[in-house]
Amino acid sequence: MPKKRDEEASLTKPHSIRCRFCGQKNAVKADFKNGDAACGKCRLPLSDEPHKKFADLTKHDYVHPLDSKALAALRAIPGIDSALRKLLSVTGEAALRVIFTASSVKVTTKQFPDLHAKLQIACTTLGVDMPEMFVQQSPLVNAFTYGSEKHIIVLFSGLLEKLNDEETLAVISHEVGHIHAEHALYLTAARLIEALANASAAALIPGSEIAKFIISAGINSALLAWARRAELSCDRAGLLVVQDPHVIGRVMMKLAGGTSASKMDYDQFLEQGREFKKTCDEKALDKFWATWINAGQSHPFPIWRVGEILDWVESGEYQKVMNKD
Ligand SMILES: [Zn+2]
Ligand SMILES: [Zn+2]
Numbered sequence: 049m050p051k052k053r054d055e056e057a058s059l060t061k062p063h064s065i066r067c068r069f070c071g072q073k074n075a076v077k078a079d080f081k082n083g084d085a086a087c088g089k090c091r092l093p094l095s096d097e098p099h100k101k102f103a104d105l106t107k108h109d110y111v112h113p114l115d116s117k118a119l120a121a122l123r124a125i126p127g128i129d130s131a132l133r134k135l136l137s138v139t140g141e142a143a144l145r146v147i148f149t150a151s152s153v154k155v156t157t158k159q160f161p162d163l164h165a166k167l168q169i170a171c172t173t174l175g176v177d178m179p180e181m182f183v184q185q186s187p188l189v190n191a192f193t194y195g196s197e198k199h200i201i202v203l204f205s206g207l208l209e210k211l212n213d214e215e216t217l218a219v220i221s222h223e224v225g226h227i228h229a230e231h232a233l234y235l236t237a238a239r240l241i242e243a244l245a246n247a248s249a250a251a252l253i254p255g256s257e258i259a260k261f262i263i264s265a266g267i268n269s270a271l272l273a274w275a276r277r278a279e280l281s282c283d284r285a286g287l288l289v290v291q292d293p294h295v296i297g298r299v300m301m302k303l304a305g306g307t308s309a310s311k312m313d314y315d316q317f318l319e320q321g322r323e324f325k326k327t328c329d330e331k332a333l334d335k336f337w338a339t340w341i342n343a344g345q346s347h348p349f350p351i352w353r354v355g356e357i358l359d360w361v362e363s364g365e366y367q368k369v370m371n372k373d
Contacts, residue, residue: 067092068099069169069217090165091213100291100370101173107229109369110284112356115229118274122234128267132237135262136196144194144236148202152182155203162213163203163220170221173289174228181220183208189303191219193226196233215299218286225285231278238275241268280356288369293361297321297354304350318358325355 064073065080067087074094076085082095122128155163160183171178179199186204189211194200201223208216226235241262262268287296294314301317360366 065094065096068095068097070165072165086213089162090169090217091162092166092169092217093214099173102175102288103373105175105228105288105369105372107281109372110281110288111229112277112280112284112360114277115274115281118270118277119234122267122270122274125267125270129233131262131267132233133196135237135240136233145198145200148182148184148194148200152184152202155181155183163208163216166213166217166220167201167224169217170224170289174221174224174285176224176228179224179227191223192239193223193232194236194239196236199227199232210302211299214290214292214295215302218290218295218299221289222279222282222286224289225282226278228285229278229281231282234271235275235278237262238271241271279353283353283357284360284366287357287361287366291370293357293366296357300350300354300357318354321351321354321358324351325359 063078063080064075066073067090069092070087070090072087072089074085074088076094080094082097083093085094086092087094153159155167157164163181163183167178167181170176179193179195179201181201181203183203183205187206188204189207191201191203191207194202201220203216203219207219211219226232262271283296286299287293290296297318298314300321301312301314304317305312
């Protein structure tokens, strides 16, 4: 019968689907189901689900209350902004740029084009001008945002090897979140102070005298206490881009366990996060944090972070931001 032949034809005829993240048109098989194939441009899974881009997201829509509280305490220290700007100018924020340009591979439309597309997705979703992004060879599963004037995002190769495409988008979006939430000046200063906590590094950095002053004025401990809490806000920014809490959860699991996801039970990990949040003592965490930095760790407690992100989703606050025009 002719009707049956038409149905058969439509089942085998390829059609196209527009990537919900980057907008690229992709040819797919007629029997395509969501998640079957990846976009040729950004490599994220293709799906006909919508992806929200925010028209006027402000940091107040998602900033974690612990972040705003710690930031207010930090800003109350007299002269802090000028001291930190001085630290950055003498330690050479400009030098950081030279270091990254010389030792890392710059992400462009031709070099790591899928990472470039992911950066573009994060920036258009949150409403941020595109910063420069670099990939640096390092076994650490980590990423950073630097620069108080011109922002730079650095992704470590160890991170890219461990994470899948959606998880990589989550990390890039977390970093873009630092720019959107205007964390960059304090965050760059915090990273420098972390580096200075290592005595041999302090001797090499010409700003160490100012750094010593900052430490004696108590700016460093307030700054590091804030920096840890600022991560919670940017995990939320990451979620606002990937729009699936479990992608953030799996990133945290890989940050915590460091091994391949197939060896870890995700549900058990979530349970661990929930339990941790119930008994979490902030002051004790601050104490541990100091030791943690000395041990060379820069990003805090994935277990704590997953508990916090689950809480934000379960409170309905996440959905409220998603429903914003
Ligand atoms: Zn795409
Ligand atoms: Zn961060």
